[in-house]
Amino acid sequence: MLGALFHSPCQDCRLHHIGAIHQNNAEGKGHVIALAGNPNTGKSTVFNALTGLNQHTGNWPGKTVSLAEGKFVYEGSAYTLVDLPGTYSLLSASTDEEIARDFILFGRPDCTVVVVDATSLERNLNLVLQVMEITNKVIVCVNLMDEARRKGIEVDIDQLSKDLGVPAVGTAARYGEGLGELVRTITEVIDGRIETTPKLPAPPLAVKSAVDELVPKIQALYPGLRNARWIAYRLIEGDYRLRQALISGQFAALVGDERESLRTASLAERAATG
Amino acid sequence: MNVSATPMPEKPSAAGLLQKADALRETVGGERFRDELVAALYRHAEEIAVRSVRKRKPRGWFADEKVDRIFTHPVLGIPVMAALLAIVFWLTIAGANIPSSFLAGLLMTDGGLTDAFRAYFGIDAPAMLSASLYQLLHELFGVLQAPYWLSGFLVDGVYLGLAWVVSVMLPPMAIFFPLFTLLEDLGYLPRVAFNLDWLFKRAGAHGKQALTMTMGFGCNAAGVIACRVIDSPREKLIAILTNTFVPCNGRFPTLIAVASLFVAGAVAQPGTFVASLIGTATVVGVVILGVATTLIVSWALSRTVLRGEPSVFVLELPPYRRPSVARIIYTSLIDRTVFVLYRACVVAAPAGGIIWLMANLQLGSASIADQVSGFLDPFGRLLGLDGVILLAFIIAIPANEIVLPTALMLYMHQSRMVEVQGTMLSSVLTDHGWTVLTAVCLMLFSLMHNPCGTTIWTIWSETRSTRWTVFGALMPLTIAILVCAFVTNFVRLFSTVSASFAL
Numbered sequence: 001m002l003g004a005l006f007h008s009p010c011q012d013c014r015l016h017h018i019g020a021i022h023q024n025n026a027e028g029k030g031h032v033i034a035l036a037g038n039p040n041t042g043k044s045t046v047f048n049a050l051t052g053l054n055q056h057t058g059n060w061p062g063k064t065v066s067l068a069e070g071k072f073v074y075e076g077s078a079y080t081l082v083d084l085p086g087t088y089s090l091l092s093a094s095t096d097e098e099i100a101r102d103f104i105l106f107g108r109p110d111c112t113v114v115v116v117d118a119t120s121l122e123r124n125l126n127l128v129l130q131v132m133e134i135t136n137k138v139i140v141c142v143n144l145m146d147e148a149r150r151k152g153i154e155v156d157i158d159q160l161s162k163d164l165g166v167p168a169v170g171t172a173a174r175y176g177e178g179l180g181e182l183v184r185t186i187t188e189v190i191d192g193r194i195e196t197t198p199k200l201p202a203p204p205l206a207v208k209s210a211v212d213e214l215v216p217k218i219q220a221l222y223p224g225l226r227n228a229r230w231i232a233y234r235l236i237e238g239d240y241r242l243r244q245a246l247i248s249g250q251f252a253a254l255v256g257d258e259r260e261s262l263r264t265a266s267l268a269e270r271a272a273t274g
Numbered sequence: 275m276n277v278s279a280t281p282m283p284e285k286p287s288a289a290g291l292l293q294k295a296d297a298l299r300e301t302v303g304g305e306r307f308r309d310e311l312v313a314a315l316y317r318h319a320e321e322i323a324v325r326s327v328r329k330r331k332p333r334g335w336f337a338d339e340k341v342d343r344i345f346t347h348p349v350l351g352i353p354v355m356a357a358l359l360a361i362v363f364w365l366t367i368a369g370a371n372i373p374s375s376f377l378a379g380l381l382m383t384d385g386g387l388t389d390a391f392r393a394y395f396g397i398d399a400p401a402m403l404s405a406s407l408y409q410l411l412h413e414l415f416g417v418l419q420a421p422y423w424l425s426g427f428l429v430d431g432v433y434l435g436l437a438w439v440v441s442v443m444l445p446p447m448a449i450f451f452p453l454f455t456l457l458e459d460l461g462y463l464p465r466v467a468f469n470l471d472w473l474f475k476r477a478g479a480h481g482k483q484a485l486t487m488t489m490g491f492g493c494n495a496a497g498v499i500a501c502r503v504i505d506s507p508r509e510k511l512i513a514i515l516t517n518t519f520v521p522c523n524g525r526f527p528t529l530i531a532v533a534s535l536f537v538a539g540a541v542a543q544p545g546t547f548v549a550s551l552i553g554t555a556t557v558v559g560v561v562i563l564g565v566a567t568t569l570i571v572s573w574a575l576s577r578t579v580l581r582g583e584p585s586v587f588v589l590e591l592p593p594y595r596r597p598s599v600a601r602i603i604y605t606s607l608i609d610r611t612v613f614v615l616y617r618a619c620v621v622a623a624p625a626g627g628i629i630w631l632m633a634n635l636q637l638g639s640a641s642i643a644d645q646v647s648g649f650l651d652p653f654g655r656l657l658g659l660d661g662v663i664l665l666a667f668i669i670a671i672p673a674n675e676i677v678l679p680t681a682l683m684l685y686m687h688q689s690r691m692v693e694v695q696g697t698m699l700s701s702v703l704t705d706h707g708w709t710v711l712t713a714v715c716l717m718l719f720s721l722m723h724n725p726c727g728t729t730i731w732t733i734w735s736e737t738r739s740t741r742w743t744v745f746g747a748l749m750p751l752t753i754a755i756l757v758c759a760f761v762t763n764f765v766r767l768f769s770t771v772s773a774s775f776a777l
Contacts, residue, residue: 091312095502122323129315147595152330160326174598201318207307210298217291235295237308246288 030071030078031190034104036131037115038124039086042143045173046115047083050183067099074183079190082109088123090130098241104134105227106254110190111137113182118148118155118170128164132198134230138166139185139196146172165199210236222255341594345462351469358462359561362453364554367534368547370445377441382408382434408437427630435626438679439618446527447614451606454492454523459597459605463488470565477569478576478583480509483516487568490517493524494725495732502736508582512572514733515746518725519568521561523614524675529717531678533557535700536713556717564721571753618675625669625676626683633687643684657755658715658762660707662688667719672727677720711765715758722754 037043051070068083084103085096104112114131116124121142132138142155161168167185171178188194203211214232218225225231234242245251299307344350372394379387379399386406391399398404411433415425457463467488471481482504490497497517504510521529530553538553576582632643640648643665651661666680685706703712724747725733734743 095505121327122320125319125322126315129319154328154330156326156328160322163322163325201314204302207302210302214291214295214298217294221288221291232295233311235292236298236302237311238296238299238305243292246292249288251288 030073030080031110032107033079033081033186033190034084034107034109034112035081035115036084036100036104036112036127037086037141037143038088038117038127041086041115041117041124042173043086043115044083046113046141046143046171046179046182047081049173049176049179051081067103072183074187077187079186082107087127089127090134101134102254104131105230108226109135109137111135111139111186113139113141113186115141115143118142118144119151119153121155121160129200132164132166132200133233134227136166136196136198137189138164138198139182139189140164140166140168141182142168142170143173145170145177146175163199166196167194207236222252224255342465345465346468351465355466355469356558356562358457360554360558362450362457363530363557364550365453366446366450366530367538367553367557368550369449370530371534373445373448374441377444378437379403379406381437381441382406384409408434423634426634427627431627431630432623433626434683435622435629435676435679436619438626438682439622439676440615442531442679442682443527443618443675444611444615446530447523447611448607450526450530451523451610451614452602455602455606455610456597458492459595459602461594463491473569474572477573479512479572480504480506483509483513483572486513486517487520487565490520490522492522494518494520494522494729497522498729498732498736506582508576508580511737511742512575512580514736515575515742515749516568516571518729518746518750519571519722520564521721522674522726523610524618524673524726525720526557527675528678528720529557529560532713532717533560536703536708537710539700540710540713560717560721563718567722567753571749614675617673621670621673622676622679625680628669629680629683629687633684641687643687647684647688656762657719657758658711658765659719659758660712662706663712663716663719667723670726671724674720674726677716711762715762718761719754719758722750722757724748724751724754 035043035047047068047070051072067085069080070083071078071080073079082103084100087097087100090097090101090104103109112131112135114128116128128138128140140160142157142160145155148155155170157168157170167189169178169182169185171182173179185194189196202208211229211232214235215228218228218231218235222228231242235246242251245254299305303310345354347354375390375393376387379385379390380403383389383406385404386409387399387403391397391403408429411429412425415429464485467482467484470484470487474483475481483501485503486497486500489500494517497520498514501510501513501517504513533556534550534553537556538549541552542549629643632646633641635642637645647661647665649661650664654660654662654664657664662684663677663681666677666684669680670677682702685702689702689705724730730743730747733746734740737743737746
């Protein structure tokens with residue numbers, strides 16, 4: 001909690017974070033993993049357990065108000081973990097949700113881990129599904145398994161994984177339970193040893209054709225964008241903040257930032273290999 | 275671009291894209307589309323959850339709902355909360371005296387641990403412990419034949435500043451922080467917010483301000499940052515501007531020290547059970563006053579400069595978690611105690627040097643310290659304080675933790691006290707004209723005055739507005755001055771009136 005004092009104002013700006021992560025990539029600091037989840041699912045505990053950062057995580061709803069990042073090394077490769085603010089969804093329009101959603105959209109994480117509360121899986125799955133709409137590379141970390149056991153709740157991890165089409169790992173982060181498997185799964189998803197194929201319900205025909213019509217127009221306007229389908233859905237439903245971002249040019253800046261960093265990354269890679 | 279392929283190409287633009295999206299919305303159900311999307315998502319989540327979750331009869335001892343029936347009870351909730359707070363402060367006040375006198379003996383009292391051993395063990399201290407580090411340092415500098423100004427600046431200034439901070443602040447922190455962390459890790463503090471949120475709504479503010487206020491008890495800067503959870507800019511600003519009205523972990527030790535050393539000691543025999551109860555009641559009173567001030571100022575702001583309706587929200591109560599002891603010890607001692615102590619020391623060391631310089635450099639007929647505190651004195655008296663206390667508050671702007679140590683050092687230089695005597699804390703204060711009124715006004719001023727440097731900086735970085743930052747610093751300061759002046763003059767008037775009636 002007190003660690004927050006050391007943030008410079010620039011660090012609190014979400015553009016800064018996205019830039020910083022890109023820089024890490026460009027400097028070859030490894031793969032970027034976004035950590036999403038509802039408030040109070042033990043997300044920060046997972047973060048601390050994996051990165052060894054001993055920031056205090058009090059028992060507050062939604063206490064992560066700015067992005068924290070930490071690194072860990074596994075089998076010789078470096079990984080950067082980014083702790084997103086705890087949110088219930090990526091749909092509506094609070095600042096926290098916007099920060100989390102922008103990072104998953106534009107921060108180009110190599111995979112996104114969604115931490116869910118084993119004791120209230122149904123509510124938590126809403127966020128998982130929304131993240132799966134944006135990106136394929138999703139891992140579900142079913143945390144608080146210890147609490148679930150105490151409350152007599154059993155979660156069938158294999159069934160869950162099969163239904164979602166992405167890997168799920170059961171953990172009790174406070175006791176370090178399951179974290180080894182989580183890290184292994186993360187690395188295997190990133191290097192492609194595990195393939196993720198999110199299973200989402202097929203949209204009604206009318207919706208599908210509307211989206212199909214809009215996607216090429218979005219791609220024409222923002223060629224660097226990777227999630228045009230998701231953007232199409234939001235535009236058709238009339239997402240207020242997204243509309244504002246489009247009109248003000250902020251959206252173009254975010255997408256441009258993405259392309260810019262791709263170029264820097266490839267330059268850096270060339271410099272490294274050549 | 276191949277223009278000839280399409281005779282009138284629709285130039286891609288953001289506005290065109292939005293127009294197209296608006297047109298398409300009508301083909302999929304218009305405004306209802308969004309709701310249908312969300313509903314489909316929720317249905318899907320439910321289907322998956324049903325297949326993979328099995329519930330059995332719950333077992334175990336943490337039955338959340340039952341505990342919450344008491345902790346968040348509409349009538350019992352607030353008294354239970356006050357009682358819990360009182361227990362925490364009582365443990366701190368009752369427990370802090372003993373380590374405090376041992377630390378003082380070790381670090382600076384004349385005669386080392388002699389007094390502490392006699393008082394608490396009834397035996398004489400071993401010979402090697404009967405001189406304090408302060409005395410040893412002076413001897414060392416004497417052997418080295420260091421010039422007066424060097425030993426004065428380093429030992430009487432920098433070292434003594436650090437020693438005061440450690441012996442006055444460390445014991446309350448080392449007891450208070452683990453208890454505070456325990457409440458936090460249990461998940462009790464969000465319940466405090468839950469109990470209070472209706473009050474904030476009544477004050478025209480956001481209910482979540484109860485949460486950011488509670489976080490302010492930990493650290494106001496962190497509390498200000500936490501205001502990001504409030505979406506409405508108006509209510510967020512109210513929460514930011516009023517966060518400083520609850521005492522933070524940096525100010526609690528000051529309040530606890532003044533309450534236990536002075537208020538309790540002036541009313542009852544120091545060190546007794548009754549004294550610790552009075553000290554506890556005083557600190558609880560200050561906290562309640564802080565919450566009341568927060569509400570009143572929020573109400574005033576939402577009726578004047580920040581007018582508007584409070585918005586509706588859902589506050590989730592996290593489940594109770596069995597706290598892990600190792601975690602609490604680690605967090606409260608390393609993250610909090612060492613951090614707060616370190617911050618205090620970083621400020622106290624140079625402040626100690628500056629105080630020594632101010633006390634020893636002559637400006638005209640008196641030392642700089644005397645000149646400045648003499649200049650501030652009439653104003654200080656008006657507030658029930660004095661020039662030295664005001665000077666201490668100014669020196670302590672970077673870190674509120676050092677107000678009391680700074681004032682004590684200034685007093686000691688003023689009375690040319692070279693040796694530090696045991697159990698002298700409150701006697702130094704009484705010698706300089708402290709009464710219960712002074713102690714109360716100091717606590718009121720500490721509670722309500724401008725936020726510390728870090729918090730002011732945080733307000734600026736959160737609001738990006740110089741105007742609101744200046745307001746956030748000066749508004750509490752003005753309130754502190756007005757309240758202290760009112761209390762002082764009311765009490766003085768009252769005692770004059772009652773005195774004249776007696777005659």
